[in-house]
Amino acid sequence: MPQTQVQSSPTDSIEAAPVTMPAHEGAGEVIIQTRDLNKTYRAAFARTGKTALQNLTIDVKRGEIFGLVGPNGSGKTTTLKLLLGLIKPSGGTVEIFGRGPRDVAVKQRIGFLPDGPYFYDHLNSYEVLDFYGKLFGFSKEVRRAKSEEILDMVGLNKADRNRVIRTYSKGMMQRVGLAQALLNDPELLFLDEPTTGLDPIGARQMKDAILAVRDSGKTVLLCSHLLADVQAICDRVAILSEGQLVKFGTVPELVGPSQHFDIFAEGFADSTLERAAQMQIPFEREDGHIKFQADSSEELQKVLSFISDSKARTLDVKGYSETLEDVFVRSVKSDGR
Numbered sequence: 001m002p003q004t005q006v007q008s009s010p011t012d013s014i015e016a017a018p019v020t021m022p023a024h025e026g027a028g029e030v031i032i033q034t035r036d037l038n039k040t041y042r043a044a045f046a047r048t049g050k051t052a053l054q055n056l057t058i059d060v061k062r063g064e065i066f067g068l069v070g071p072n073g074s075g076k077t078t079t080l081k082l083l084l085g086l087i088k089p090s091g092g093t094v095e096i097f098g099r100g101p102r103d104v105a106v107k108q109r110i111g112f113l114p115d116g117p118y119f120y121d122h123l124n125s126y127e128v129l130d131f132y133g134k135l136f137g138f139s140k141e142v143r144r145a146k147s148e149e150i151l152d153m154v155g156l157n158k159a160d161r162n163r164v165i166r167t168y169s170k171g172m173m174q175r176v177g178l179a180q181a182l183l184n185d186p187e188l189l190f191l192d193e194p195t196t197g198l199d200p201i202g203a204r205q206m207k208d209a210i211l212a213v214r215d216s217g218k219t220v221l222l223c224s225h226l227l228a229d230v231q232a233i234c235d236r237v238a239i240l241s242e243g244q245l246v247k248f249g250t251v252p253e254l255v256g257p258s259q260h261f262d263i264f265a266e267g268f269a270d271s272t273l274e275r276a277a278q279m280q281i282p283f284e285r286e287d288g289h290i291k292f293q294a295d296s297s298e299e300l301q302k303v304l305s306f307i308s309d310s311k312a313r314t315l316d317v318k319g320y321s322e323t324l325e326d327v328f329v330r331s332v333k334s335d336g337r
Contacts (some may be wrong), residue, residue: 019022031219032083033248037090039078052078054093054243055092062187063219065210067230070240076223079240080192083221086113103265111186115193115223117177121166125156125176127182129171136184146306153212155205165227170197178209188315189213190222195229221240231255231324239331247331254327260320261300263271263292267312290316 037056042049053075060066070076081087082094085101096106119128126147133143151161154175160168168176174197181189194210195203211233214220224230230237231251239247247254266289273290276283281303283292292307294300300317307314 010017025114028064030059031062032058032060032066032221033081034058034092034094036092037079037082037089037094039087040090041076051169053061053082056245058242060219060221062219063214063217064235065214065222065233067234068221068223068240069225069230069237069328070225072243074240075243076240078243080190080221080223084110084160084190088157106124108184109186110188111184112175112190113174113181113192113194114276117180117198119165119173119176119180122164124164125151125161125179126177127177132151132180132183142202143326146183147179148181151175153182153207154178155202164204171199171202172205173201174198178206187218189218190223191220192223193225194222194227195224203229226322227325227328237324239328241332247327251324255322255324257294259322261303262318262320263289263294263295263300263303263306263307264315265292265312270299272310272312275310276306279306302319 034056036038037053039053040049056075056079062260068076068079081208082089083096083101085103085106088332095103096103099106120131121130129147129150132231133146137212138146155260156172157177158174160172163172165176174194178191178194181191185263191210197208198206210220210222211216214233214235222230222234234251235255236250238245264286273283276292279302281291281292285291290312294303304314304317
C-alpha cells in the first residue's frame, strides 16, 4: 500500500451487484458498518472518473481481528481511508461506533498504524510517545507509565528505547508505530502492513501483540499482503478485487476442510484396477502399493467404498488443506485478473 506518514509538528496548534457480508454468529456488537459504500475519483472538471470501490457492505464485530486483503488496486487503501475519515465516500454509508468516521468522539476511540510509519528522527521512543501523549492530554506521570507499559508490550528492548529514531531498524520503527497506535488505549485498532520488514522473531512478537490486543476485548482491522499472517491471526477475512468484495467469511469457512486426499491401499487384482479406470477413479502405482487421489470428501468416500468392495486394504489416507493464499489467488483470477 502507499506509504502514509504519521507526523505532526510539536509547534503546531492542536485542534456491480453488491456482495453483503452476513452476520457472524456469536459475535459482539457491530462497531464498523458499511452499506453500499462507493468511491469514485474524478479529476477537476472531468465527466468520468475511476471507480475504486463499489457497493462495499461489511460488518466488523467487537473483539475480532478482521483481515482486509486484495491485490494492488483492489480498493484496500481506499477502504481504509474511508473508514478513517480521510476521504469522503461518493455513495453509501460508513459508521464507526454508530457515528460518522470524521466525528471527534470516534477519533478518541481508535488507533492507527500506517504502512511505513514516520516520526521525528531526532527523538527517541520515549520522546515520541511523550509527544503523542501530550496530544491526548495525558499528564506527565500517565505518559511515563503508559510509555513503559506499551513499549514492553510491543517488545522494544530497553537498551534501544533511549536511542534516537534515526538509528532504528524497520522492525524497531514498526514497534514504535504500534506503541503509538496503542497509546490512547483504543477500542478499535487499524493496522496497515504491521509485520512488513520484520524478521521471523519480530513478526511473531508483533502477531502475539495483536492477539493480546484482541484478547483484551479490542477490535483490530488488519490490512496485509502477507496472507500467512492473515490466516494465522484473523477471525474473519474479506477479499477485495477490482473494487468489489469477492470473498468473505471466517478463515475455516474460506479455507475449508481438506480439499485433496491421497489414499494408499494394497491387495488389488489387475482386473479390479481396470474397473477403477472405468469408474474414472484416478490412481497410480507407488512403492508396491496403489495410490488413489480424491479432490473432495465425496470422491474420498467413493474411493474408500471401492477399496472395501474390492476386498483390498486401506493403508493410509492423507488430506491436504488449502491455504488462504490458494483461496485468494483463485478468487482474484475468477474476478478477471
